[in-house]
Amino acid sequence: MSRSFEEILIAAKAGEAWAWEDIFRAFAPTVTGYVALRGAKEPEDVASETLYQVARSIHRFDGSEESFRSWVFVIAHRKLIDARRSEQRRVEQAELTGDHADHDGDAETVALDRIALEEMQTLLVTLTDDQQEVIALRLIADLSLAETAEVMGKNIGSVKSLQRRAIESLRRELESQEVSR
Amino acid sequence: MTPPNDYSPDMPGPAITDAEVEVLLSRRVSADPALADLVTAINRIEISRLGIDLEDRFGRYSLRAAALARTAEIPAKPGLFARLSPRLGAIAMAAILLMGMAGVAVASDAAVPGDILYGLDRVLENVGLNDGGIQERIEEAEVMTERGKATDALNHVADALPPGLNEAERALHRAAENLDVVSDDTDVSGKLGEMLDWMANTDFEGRDFGQGVAERARELGGGQSGAPPTSNGNGEKGNDPANQAGSGNPPRPNGNGNGNPSGSSNGNGPPGGRPPGQDK
Numbered sequence: 001m002s003r004s005f006e007e008i009l010i011a012a013k014a015g016e017a018w019a020w021e022d023i024f025r026a027f028a029p030t031v032t033g034y035v036a037l038r039g040a041k042e043p044e045d046v047a048s049e050t051l052y053q054v055a056r057s058i059h060r061f062d063g064s065e066e067s068f069r070s071w072v073f074v075i076a077h078r079k080l081i082d083a084r085r086s087e088q089r090r091v092e093q094a095e096l097t098g099d100h101a102d103h104d105g106d107a108e109t110v111a112l113d114r115i116a117l118e119e120m121q122t123l124l125v126t127l128t129d130d131q132q133e134v135i136a137l138r139l140i141a142d143l144s145l146a147e148t149a150e151v152m153g154k155n156i157g158s159v160k161s162l163q164r165r166a167i168e169s170l171r172r173e174l175e176s177q178e179v180s181r
Numbered sequence: 182m183t184p185p186n187d188y189s190p191d192m193p194g195p196a197i198t199d200a201e202v203e204v205l206l207s208r209r210v211s212a213d214p215a216l217a218d219l220v221t222a223i224n225r226i227e228i229s230r231l232g233i234d235l236e237d238r239f240g241r242y243s244l245r246a247a248a249l250a251r252t253a254e255i256p257a258k259p260g261l262f263a264r265l266s267p268r269l270g271a272i273a274m275a276a277i278l279l280m281g282m283a284g285v286a287v288a289s290d291a292a293v294p295g296d297i298l299y300g301l302d303r304v305l306e307n308v309g310l311n312d313g314g315i316q317e318r319i320e321e322a323e324v325m326t327e328r329g330k331a332t333d334a335l336n337h338v339a340d341a342l343p344p345g346l347n348e349a350e351r352a353l354h355r356a357a358e359n360l361d362v363v364s365d366d367t368d369v370s371g372k373l374g375e376m377l378d379w380m381a382n383t384d385f386e387g388r389d390f391g392q393g394v395a396e397r398a399r400e401l402g403g404g405q406s407g408a409p410p411t412s413n414g415n416g417e418k419g420n421d422p423a424n425q426a427g428s429g430n431p432p433r434p435n436g437n438g439n440g441n442p443s444g445s446s447n448g449n450g451p452p453g454g455r456p457p458g459q460d461k
């Protein structure tokens with residue numbers, strides 16, 4: 001964001017479109033990547049819902065630029081959970097009605113860097129949910145250690161432990177894959 | 182497939198240090214050859230490319246978000262009495278009431294978002310002099326619906342839900358968005374009124390309450406179909422739960438009675454934190 005955060009926040013609260021475009025440009029890619037890596041079927045929808053919720057709640061936010069970033073991903077995390085529940089309901093409904101139409105294949109979703117994300121997802125599947133979360137927030141959302149701790153509702157020490165265990169688990173998984181080749 | 186595993190101190194190989202982990206996660210490099218594949222996968226994800234397909238939507242998204250921000254409820258800032266200690270604030274408010282301002286307090290209690298006295302109403306709620314909580318918000322939403330502000334009513338109730346009812350909150354907001362594109366539906370007010378009535382009178386609580394809200398909101402917003410839950414809190418099948426003798430209590434608001442926006446625990450966003458990816 002080229003302007004200062006304070007200028008953008010004031011303008012965003014005033015409903016200035018340019019401020020929201022700045023916010024979208026700054027956050028849409030990382031939020032989309034984060035929810036995509038965490039398995040959202042429609043990551044762009046989840047990302048847009050996240051940012052719309054940010055817009056609805058903007059007047060409740062009063063903090064630094066540092067707080068804002070964490071706040072956005074707290075909302076993204078909750079929207080991700082909502083999306084998972086909705087997806088589960090769609091699956092259940094499809095099973096009841098026999099509707100098994102493929103709802104994927106949206107051109108915009110295909111245009112995402114799917115291959116790289118799928119490679120990451122394949123690697124992360126061996127981790128616990130919390131470990132996957134910390135990796136996604138650190139690598140995709142590009143959050144700092146402190147920001148990640150805030151989003152996950154944990155202290156920094158716990159996050160350090162989680163990320164260390166995650167990397168060690170990934171290393172063991174990669175080593176075992178190498179041995180089996 | 183290797184099941185989810187966790188760190189085991191008995192595993193061979195040198196343990197990775199926190200510093201090495203930090204370098205990997207922040208700079209995406211590692212001197213450990215065993216992590217080469219991981220580093221490669223990480224660096225193949227070009228975050229900037231994830232925005233390509235959103236580019237043509239930025240303009241539309243930003244206009245929509247700007248409109249949402251303009252119409253979003255502005256929380257009442259703590260007034261004089263809220264800045265005083267609780268004891269002094271109560272004494273000061275009592276003095277004003279004795280001076281004949283009681284009528285103003287009563288009038289403000291009936292105010293809804295958009296009314297001149299609504300800000301005072303929220304201030305008085307903060308010091309415990311007017312009713313608050315989700316029941317109050319539901320009543321306000323009912324008034325807003327009667328005034329033809331169905332979209333605002335849905336968002337108002339969504340923002341006041343107790344923490345943890347994310348599905349319900351999402352469904353209500355989606356219903357509000359969908360109403361924006363519905364040019365005319367005379368049945369909307371009726372359906373919304375029914376939902377609000379159910380919310381005000383149901384014995385469901387917690388997750389069951391949230392599920393019931395979400396189901397009704399989806400019907401309202403033209404989303405996923407599905408009948409409202411027909412089971413009470415004990416999972417028994419039956420008639421409309423609103424007519425059943427439930428075993429729970431009316432939905433409880435959160436501790437401050439004001440409801441929280443999703444994403445914040447105190448109404449002001451998470452404390453601390455840092456900004457959008459510039460520095461780490």
